[in-house]
Amino acid sequence: MATKILIPTPLRPYTDKQEAVEASGATIGELLTDLTTRHPGLKAHLYNEQGKLRSFVNLYLNDEDIRYLQKEATPVSASDTLSIIPSVAGGSR
Amino acid sequence: MRRSDLGPGVAAAIRRHGEETFPHECCGALIGRDDRVTHAVALPNTTEEGPRRRFLVRPSDYQMAEKQASALGGELLGFYHSHPDHPARPSQFDLDHAWPNFHYVIVSVMAGVSKVMTVWFLKEDRSSFDEGELNGDENPDSHPAASVHG
Numbered sequence: 402m403a404t405k406i407l408i409p410t411p412l413r414p415y416t417d418k419q420e421a422v423e424a425s426g427a428t429i430g431e432l433l434t435d436l437t438t439r440h441p442g443l444k445a446h447l448y449n450e451q452g453k454l455r456s457f458v459n460l461y462l463n464d465e466d467i468r469y470l471q472k473e474a475t476p477v478s479a480s481d482t483l484s485i486i487p488s489v490a491g492g493s494r
Numbered sequence: 495m496r497r498s499d500l501g502p503g504v505a506a507a508i509r510r511h512g513e514e515t516f517p518h519e520c521c522g523a524l525i526g527r528d529d530r531v532t533h534a535v536a537l538p539n540t541t542e543e544g545p546r547r548r549f550l551v552r553p554s555d556y557q558m559a560e561k562q563a564s565a566l567g568g569e570l571l572g573f574y575h576s577h578p579d580h581p582a583r584p585s586q587f588d589l590d591h592a593w594p595n596f597h598y599v600i601v602s603v604m605a606g607v608s609k610v611m612t613v614w615f616l617k618e619d620r621s622s623f624d625e626g627e628l629n630g631d632e633n634p635d636s637h638p639a640a641s642v643h644g
Contacts, residue, residue, distance in 0.1 A: 407558075408571045410560060410563075410595075411596050412593075413593045461553075486557060488551060488556065488591075489521070489550070489591070490541070491549055491575055491585070491591055492543075492548035492549060493577040493585055
């Protein structure tokens with residue numbers, strides 16, 4: 402079962418410049434594991450050194466922030482679309 | 495060395511935004527193609543951690559910036575922000591939150607007046623930033639004019 406994943410501009414160099422790719426899995430966690438297996442360059446930018454999703458990486462299943470669903474345990478189906486949407490943050494100190 | 499070529503009016507728009515929001519940080523999107531920035535789009539700083547030293551572009555504004563880039567026939571190349579009363583060098587916080595492949599333009603705003611402007615690119619291993627070559631900014635603080643003889 403393949404689910405569509407939308408890739409933001411800064412990560413497209415790791416998906417052969419594709420705006421959308423497909424990955425397989427029954428949950429968002431499984432989907433992300435398959436995604437980063439197919440496109441290994443994504444891993445360091447999605448996950449921190451502890452293997453947790455970085456705080457400025459937002460994942461939306463269709464239009465819902467997965468933090469308000471079941472996070473990475475959220476079930477997915479082939480008709481769903483997962484969007485990776487950056488927050489952009491910084492500061493002087 | 496990677497480079498950012500700022501088109502007409504882009505540097506001036508970034509400087510104006512940084513001065514308008516001083517002593518708070520400003521932020522915005524850089525739109526263009528390849529390494530040429532044709533538009534600087536001001537975005538709201540939605541941080542809840544103190545806008546004098548932080549900025550945040552929320553996901554909905556990020557999406558809007560990508561759509562605007564497409565509408566303008568370009569790509570989202572990166573983001574700019576200001577460092578009020580601080581040098582135009584990326585902080586550890588900037589590094590911790592950076593995205594790869596983006597142009598990060600920083601303008602230092604000292605006592606309400608924009609000064610040095612720089613551009614940075616995240617290293618692939620996320621260990622630090624590389625400074626890039628910034629072109630198209632006429633401000634003398636960023637590009638000291640050669641002395642005139644004769």
